[in-house]
Amino acid sequence: MQMTITRAGTTGMRLCTLLVLAACGSNHAPEELNQMPGYLGTITRADYDGKTNDLLTAGLGKTGLAGATPAYANTEQPTPLELRRNAIYANYRAVLDIAANSGYGTLYGPNVDASGNVGTGEGLVAGSEYIAYADDGTGKKNVTLMVQVPASFDPEHACVVTGTSSGSRGIYGAIGSSGEWGLKKGCAVAYADKGSGTGLYVFEDDSVNLQNGVRAGRMAAGKNALFAPDLSDGDRLAWASANPNRIAFKHAHSQQNPEKDWGKVTLQAVEMAYYVLNERYGVLARDGSSRIVRLTPKNTITIASSISNGAGSALLAAEQDTQGLISGVAASEPQVQPAASSAYSVRQGGVVVANPGRALFDYTTYAALYQPCIASVAGNAGRCTALVAKGLLNGADLAAQQADAKQRLRAYGWLPDADPLQAAHAGTNILVAVTYAYAYGKFSVTDKVCGFTFAQTDGSGNPIAFTPAQKAASFAAQNGILGSVVYENSVGGAKGYTAGVSPSTSLADQSLDGFLCLRSLATGRDAVSGANLQGTLAGQSVRVRAGMAEVAASGKLHGKPAIIVHGRSDTLIPVNHASRAYLGLNAAVEGRSSQLRYIEVTHANHFDSFSSALPTLIVPLHVYLNRALDAMYAHLSAKQSLPPSQVVRTVTRADASTLITTVNVPAIASTPAAGNAISVTGTVVDVPD
DSSP, X not given: OEEEEOOOXXXXXXXXXXEOOGGGTOOSOOEEEEOBOTTBOOEEEEEEOSSSSOTTTTTOHHHHHTSSXXXXXXXXXXXXXXXXXXXXXXXXXXXXXXXTTSSBTTTBSTTBOTTSOBOSSOOOOOXXXXXXXXXXXXXXXXXXXXXXXXXXXXXXXXXXXXXXXXTTOOTTTXXXXXXXXXXXXXXXXXXXXXXOSOOEEEXXXXXXXXXXXXXXXXHHHGGGBSOOOSOOHHHHHHHHHHSTTBEEEHHHHSSSOGGGGHHHHHHHHXXXXXXXXXXXXXXXXXXXXXXXXXXXXXXXXXXXXXXXXXXXXXXXXXXHOSSOOOOEEEEESOOOOXXXXXXXXXXXXXXXXXXXXXXXXXXXXXXXXXXXXXXXXXXXXXXXXXXXXXXXXXXXXXXXXXXXHHHHHHHTTOOGGGGGGTGGGHHHHHHHHHXXXXXXXTXXXXXXXXXXXXXXXXXXXXXXXXXXXXXXXXXXXXXXXXXXXXXXXXXXXXXXXXXXXXXXTOSOSSSHHHHHHHHHHHHSBOTTTOOBOOHHHHHHHHHHHHHHHHTOBOOOOTTOEEEEEEETTOSSSOTTTTHHHHHHHHHHHHGGGOEEEEEEETTBOSOTTHHHHSTTTOBOSHHHHHHHHHHHHHHHHHXXXXXXXXXXXXXXXXXXXXXXXXXXXXXXXXXOOGGGBXXXXXXXXXXXX
């Protein structure tokens, strides 16, 4: 069943108002009325029975999530329910390792209950799902917010968990992480796509995604489009003619720098949750139509949570929480960017870490230079050769050059634990570097920043069109960063970056010139000569660095209890630049009022899928998000002590045929051994080897 809620909104951030009856001669106490936040559009509600369909698995259950991709009845016209199902399927599998022996179904998964007991059922969760846009009236932001209320929600023991999407994913991007934990716990889950979620725009047919994933023409969609670039029709046609098969997507091309609002929209999702819950559980007011507020931050536990970008959003929301909406934080592998500060230091094994807390675009553009060299093979090592020629790499042969590239990355903040994973992360960091260049600089898709655009490409690197079926399924199939990076300035014409030939080298060096340009945008200096940038590039660098400054975290959590877990082998978001640095900055700004705890997990990477692909090196980090949420809930509900900051030493497997158990992923210790304790003395963070 579906219905819509269209109660009039207000312009303020508060969820409620007071109706004072005493002024009319009544002796009754004032009633606090539930009121929709003014930034919300129409709220759509869908109810799921937990048998044929549900909140967590879209009716697929544990078995279906582990099976083949569900088919559409009509591949070119999937229904909203089918798109929702496939979006949940794709997003759940994207953040969890559900391979055999990975821990799926035994340590986590729909059939594992809130207490960790393994059941024989499929784990479907009945309840209601509410979806709305948060916008300023222009239709240009259209941040999707969603609240899932499980049938097990108990207003007498109310709890809310945030599920802001990871990466650039859409509204279901945290369904398998904090979403699953919250639903099993009987909590309402407040999701946000951060204004960076899936929104594929195709120039040739002027088509967009709607909120429910269905495709529509841009003009017909109007302000209801998930994303549409700010272009006239004449500009669109000219661009499509000159640059066939290129696409635009929301995170890169909205010209909003959505990251600057990730904390804000996470708080808005919480506010929407309070509004929805009070509409459900508040009694009717004396006016006969409004609901009286029943649930407030005083009688509801709200945990800000999620992973990666969503975890960074949770920390930013806690920093920006002026209403006391958030009770505590449990964040995993956060993409958080501490404001530049010399007020703290980080040491590992007593050795000072150089320059902790670098910004994402800084270290990502650095990685985008060297990771492709590490991934090179004999006979196809153009990136390494070109770097040597430019004086940016040393080594007489490929092995020596790759060793030097790894050493340079270690000197820039990566740990030796990440060495075996550097090659595998080259493609991811390329996508991140180009996407965030556009986002931070608020550039239009037509700006061709550093010569880069996006398109789907064929085996030779030529841009090709999305098929009707691919466009129709884009809401469910894509992760928010669409297609491949195309280097427009390649010798001989535009190519996918891996096939790009740089003008300055005439080598097939994976478009090195373009990535040197991105590196220059990050620093304000030419990446080869070190000279100050001039002209257009200088102006673009100013814009990018201004956008970077807009997203810096303050480290001030206002004394809220918080737990961060992060994998020591994280190669995408190095711990030295994110969690360790955030711990130090928090100590510098909060001192003894801090309640932040940091759990660093050995052999854990940003992507749990590596635990099956590389079982001798990696274990799943997801287990520790669940444990952090358990610990935070116990602290907030039963006053149990938070676990001390510590290194958890995991045990990898001999091969993928061995089942992961608690031997591999031991518990967070209530009293860690001396050699595992992470200490913060004043503003000095000490992490043991």
